[in-house]
Amino acid sequence: MIWQDWSQVLGFYLRQLRKEDVSTMAKPALMIRHQINLGFAVVLVLALLTIFAVLEWKVKPDLIEQRQERISLNQYALIDLLDAKLGQIELLTSTIALKGTNLPKDEVLFRSLFPPLFNNHGDPTIAGGGIWPEPNTFTPGVERRSFFWGRTGPEMEYYDDYNDPDGKGYHNESWYLVGKQAPNDRCSWSNAYIDPFTKEPMITCTVPMKENERFVGVATVDMRLDGIADILSRYGKENDGYVFALDANNKAISYPESAVTFSPYRNTLLTATELELQLPWLQEALQASQSLQDSRLITIERDGVLNEAAYVHIIKYPQVDWVIGLVVPKSKMTAAADSMGLFLMFAIGGLLLVVGIIAAITARNLLGKIQQTTTQIWELIEGETTQELTVDNMNEVGELRHAVNAYGDKLKSLLTRLEAIQDELVQNEKLSSLGSLVAGVAHELNTPIGNALMSATSILGVKQEFVHKLEKPITRDDLNQFLTHVDEGTRIVERNMARASELIRAFKQLAVDQTSDLRREFDLHHLVNEVLLSLRPTLQRLPHQIDVDIPDNMQLNSYPGALSQILINLINNALIHAFASKEQGRIQIYATQSSTDLVHITVRDNGAGMSYDVRKRIFDPFFTTRLGQGGSGLGLHITFNLVTGVLGGRIEVKSEPDKGSRFTITIPSTAPEHEGVSGQNSV
Template sequence: MSIKFRILLTVVLLQVLGFAALLLNYNQRAHVAVVDFNRSQVMASLQASASQMDAMSAQMERTAAGLARGGEHFDEVHHRKNLQKVRNELQRLLLRTFSSFPDAIGGGIWYEPYALSPHEETVGAYVYRSDIGLSFTWDYEETYSGSWWYQLGIPSAWPRNEHRPQYFYWTTPFVNDSGQWSMRVVAPMYDDHQKLLGVATVDWALPEIMGSLQNLRVTPDSKPVLYSPRMAEYLGGTSLDIDDPFAAMDSSYKTQELATPDGNYLYAVRSKTGLILAVCIPGDELSNLVAGFISQTLVVNLFIIIVFVTIMLITLEMLFRPLDRILTALRTSIRFDSGTGQITFAPLQVDSHNEFTQIIETFNRLGKQVVEFTDRLNQTNNELQNEKRRSEELNATLEQKVVERTAELAEKNREVTESLRMLKLTQKQLVDLEKHAALGDIVAGLAHEINTPLGISVTAVSAMEEQLQDMERQYNQNQLSRDYFNDYVEYTREGIDIAADNLRRAADLIARFKQVAVDQASEQKRDFELCDYINSILTSLRPSYKYRPVEVQLKCDHTLIITTYPGALAQVITNLMMNALTHAFPPEQDDRNHPGHITIELTREGDNAVLSFRDDGRGMPENTCKQLFQPFFTTRPEQGGSGLGAFIIQDLVNNQLGGSIDVSSQPGQGATFTITLPLHLNTDAASYDAN
């Protein structure tokens, strides 16, 4: 068996197997596609019917709301008009409303007993559609106040001075006087004192919805149904032989596919009126529908396979004829001389242009490229020799670069040493100047904040020293390569950047702490009215919280005169307000329905003024209260908190203002800051400004 015959046989078998696999896959996919298509069509139709039903129910609710507002209006004006005129206007309102709303089959306005007149117990107007058009009546139900649909809107036991919890109430489906399934929407009415006045109703016939469900019959035995869960009853005569088929439905308004014990397909959707629209499709009928579709396409697919195999056989035979000639020419176009190792290439001659012409031309180009590659190989060898000489020159300049990098490292080491010296000097100054019990905590907090970037800097410098020693060793052993040197330069640059960034960070921390420790009393002491001044501060801070759900209240004695530093007091109030807006009432937890409250209360106790700053926010645990006034303590480090706000408040109150501050808080119960200030700041406290 020749190679050509084997190739032909293999191609034909592969084509037949491929078509068979495609056909099986097509049949399987076709089955799934047809089922999915019918499923999607049914679900879309159900969803459209539910949407139509929801839109119609919304229109019914709007009409009922309009009638309710009209009934409320007539109650407001009936004392200016006699009852007969009100009756006439009620009749015109109902006729005008339902003449422009043909989808409703009736509706009315029903007042509470003796609501419009002390002489008439019931006043109820009703309009309904009949064979002659719209009809109006006053005696539709004379005892309507006790009817089940009226009790749904206003139960007898419901207090008349309280609002009903809903705007609309839908009745369960019922059969009206015309023998049609209907539903009624009931809207409560209120008088100008917000007392229950009566109800307005709109009636809706369901046969149109039932008729639209009949369009969902995919197969002859499909069952479209309309089901009322509140009644546990099917509407329209069609029902399913399944016990509680809709028990697995969730509360959403999307079309759902439900499981059935007999393998049928059940699709259902819940409307906003509470009714369920569903269709049940027998599984065997849908399978027969799919089988019929697949059998129609099977004959066509078999015919296509036969035609394709025939064309492939003819095409392959035509292709192999010139291929045989090309194989013969290829065997004689390349010769190898084993003695000299030379390859002789004779380009193939193209006598005619066919589908193999490009192959022959490509083969000829490949032979020429082999010769060109040999020439380029010799050229590459020459370039390698030149590159070797360049490497030797680079080694000669390497020593100078090593000296330069060593000098840079020495300079960075001096910067680290100087930063350490400045840190120790700053710590000594803090120890000498601090005069209260929290001195140890302040120095520890500062040292912890600064030691981190300094430790990173020392680590980076130590790593660069080790890298330098390793490079010197390789250089002395003539093992230093260009790649290693480039890696060393990049590593050194990254180490220098890390050390410089962390040194700058340490310097920033030192400068910030110095700014906190510097005397805050830079203004003059004066007399001012305390309540008015705090009110001015709150007014200036109002843009910070006026769009937030936070209410600020100031309670104080307007005759409270104090002699102190107003600038320091303003900074204390500002910090307290900003801390409350940030921590007690975080912006991400704002709730317009539950606003927060901040209360500032001023009282006088002897020669002191007592300022109480309270909020009803998140509060703080006991551990946070103990550390609140320590420098650099913050509960929001990831949001950029510096931990100096409460520390500055305590520093200003105790030192510059000559007072005291206490804090009390519980989680979830807010926080209270109590500040006691002397009404007349003495000379000793004022000396804080000089210090």
């Protein structure tokens, strides 16, 4: 079976040589239909690459730039919207400041007139507000006389807490002090803060009150930031992203609430530093916000909220010294370009496909006769026919057929010679294996048979000497001595002949295995020992060492002949190639068995190793690095076919120059059944 397998492979290899020989006749190497198909494919690929290049280097950057300009315009439009919102509060505060300055200083008048103004028709964005006169200006002799209203539902409620004489005094607050230096016609906005009573984020607008250019107090309106945050949130969603905003003190006014944890019991807003910890992908944008003068675009590799690459456009809002950042997915920026590219690729690709179909139909008609000729030629090559090609007209096709007929005659004679060489190589490999086996038999039997012969000769000598003694009277001691010599000699003969019988049995089993496809159960350790026994004459002449580490009772139901041939080939491969320039080498053979009933057999050497170029071709037939020096190039090819075919396994090799080689064979403990293999010997 072994020789049949590799003979079939050799036949296939020879057929490949036939194809290569035939293919070298035609020039150019590519057929016309292939050239047409290749040309069409090249045109299609070049067209698609051109579209891709134009999109990537021109269209997409231009569209992205336009999209960025749109976002920038949207950002300024957002600022205009915030200006309008804050402008309403600023106008209301200025109106209250003007009335607080011009009205008579009457407490009853103030407490009845101003609540509707602060309420502003129930505007929910206004949390409260007040009029804060300078000490002793509203009522002489009274240092603290302020009027503050806070929202309670739809109405405003008056609070007198800031007039407490034991309190800090409103005229020492930062929002009051800023009004002393502020112009009359504009609002001074505070930084964002959380109101200690309502726990709501808000900002305060402060407008000074002046009489004849003399500062007499301030008017304030407290504005909730919920409305601003809602505007920013809607703006982010309209752009398929989200918005964050920081005030002048780097406090977070707006942020993606789904990704940020904020305790409702805090008395302060989140800082930019705290926001960085929870939104690390915005670190660069948040840090850039601290020194931003106008606007800037930043790219994020992966945004944690959008789960993709994104752009961050940050812009300065000078009215309140805020920084507003809009985060949009990068895919939205490039969606138009991608859609256009897909459309162009489908359109141009479809057009080219139609053109290609028309060209293929035309070429098919032109190449019909050539295709028919080619089919007949391949039938001749594959052996499906031995008839010569018919030549009708001596045109280009006729000349081709005539040349093929002439070349076919030459090729037939060449194939006959190759087949003869093939048979010779098979016989040489077989005789080489049997020769090694015979040498092993002769070498191993020499010692026990020699010892038995020596003992038999000694018994014969003792017997002749005893016969001479019988001519005279003998003593009991003479008889006992004779019997002792005979007993010892016969025991020696028996032991050595038993050893010879055991060796003959082992060699007989190995010979049967190597020359048949018999499947049987066997012990792996015992089989390896039999293989090494057959190689002992060769190994004893060499200084190399072989170590075996295989557990006892590792039973296989497989093909011992194939496995023996594999081991012999791998050992010989190491002796011939790995140790060619090494004085003393070492071969290790060890095996393990996994829980999935797979057996792993490893043959490892510390020899010369192999380069990548050699390693990738070692299983090719007739490949050898020692051509003409004892290497046929068939050993590892046969090994590969036996492992993957007969034994139903796989073989792996790891090797580097000067680091040795390791062949690992993985086979099932129960080999697969093969058609035609029955358990009968077939030599």
